[in-house]
Amino acid sequence: MAFYENTIVTKQDLTEKDLKSLKEKYNKIINNSSGKVIKIEEWGLLSLANKIKNYKKGFYIHYKFEGAGKTIEEIEKKIKIDSSVIRYLTVKYKELDTTNEFFKKNNNG
């Protein structure tokens, strides 16, 4: 078991209901495949540095979880099929710091 971080960039033209369902969908996938979600962050709508698939903005969802290699295989399988996700990134960490939130200011204002 190791610690991971996973960020998903979704399309900008999703409704709030779609976002909530997406958020819960991947939360369930992680929890069902021998993983454990520690924290979920929503960075909100941010403008991309350059165009990705003709989109200028995207919603960012950030997961911090503990899991094995199988969990990541399963998440990435599901993400690749999902048409509403533009980009994703998973990073392995020895320790997670849940105190710092770099995007909190952007969410408020």
Next chain:
Amino acid sequence: MKRKNKKFQKKNSSNSLNKLSLFQKSDGKFSRKCPLSVKNAPIVDYKNISLLKKYMSDNGKIISSKITSVSFGKQKKLTKEIKKAKILGLL
């Protein structure tokens, strides 16, 4: 007031003793320490965009460690984190 005056005098005297000529550069300029390996240094991470932007040029290139005086290990980490941020479209 007395203390301030003393400090001012000391600085002046030490500077004039160390420098032999006007054209000799002061020692302080050459021995700059790495700003990322000091105590309580900021965290180098792909989420910390405001820090990563300092070490990039306007065209999106990574500035060399000769100019920024970042240590070798931290420069390696910087490049990796910048590339991660570029994947997500943050930089």
